[in-house]
Amino acid sequence: MPASDKSLLASIHDVSPRFSDQIDRLADRLARHLGEPRFAMLVVPDHWGEAPIAGNRAFHARLRDWHATGVELFVHGWFHRDDSRHAGAATGFKARHMTAGEGEFLGLDGEEALDRMRRGRALIEDIVGAEVAGFIAPAWLYGPGALAALSTAGFAIAEDHLRVWSPLDGRVLARGPVVTWASRSQGRIASSIAFAALARHALAPMRTVRVAVHPGDTGVPRLLDSIDATFGRLLHGRKPGRYRDLLTA
Ligand SMILES: [Zn+2]
Secondary structure: OOHHHOEEEEEEEEEOHHHHHHHHHHHHHHHHHHOOOOOEEEEOOEHHHOOEOOOOHHHHHHHHHHHHOOOEEEEOOOOOOOOOOOOOHHHHHHHHHHHOOOOOOOOOOHHHHHHHHHHHHHHHHHHHOOOOOEEOOHHHOOOHHHHHHHHHHOOOOEEOOOEEEOOOOOOEEEEOOOEEOOOOOHHHHHHHHHHHHHHHHHOOOOOEEEEEEOHHHHHOHHHHHHHHHHHHHHOOOOEEOOHHHHHOO
């Protein structure tokens, strides 16, 4: 396929007033790699119940500015933190060990999941005066309630670790693991750097690749080096893309 058909979808996770400085640094860094602010931002309406966007006028202005420059905005949970009690031992294990308790939508029932999705969407759409691009669950983890809610919430796009799909019709829009980094322990840092080094070569032939960064990455120079190397490699013969373009591809 022609190189111009290949795209890179970049995203900044956990966009919240709590991480304003880190988000700015990531946005600058990504814009340098991509030549323009062509990336998605995953917005958390009230991170851990301690950083509400609702009454924060300064942050509203920043969301509007980002949206005006072409940044795609996704609803990224409500609290981000997993505050539910998990019924199944296996699910509980997955929540604790895979996500450090950040899998908010893993244990929610359908009603609560739908309510948080709708409130998150209304909040962001009221602020920017336009539709959000879609919904992405914290830590890319969807329990049965979240999946049921997605089928009625009306979002055009969702993604998990391995694919992007449209909840409107179930169509899979892109496949392949997202390249991302973890900063919460030395072991996670080392393994995410190793995975990125492998993935930026292994994924090079794919039509669509995804790269996701988090606020915590900015505090670890080794991670920033790996992020830079990954964008450098994956952008060979590939253009920065938009999630919404997958709907018409
Ligand atoms: Zn997140």
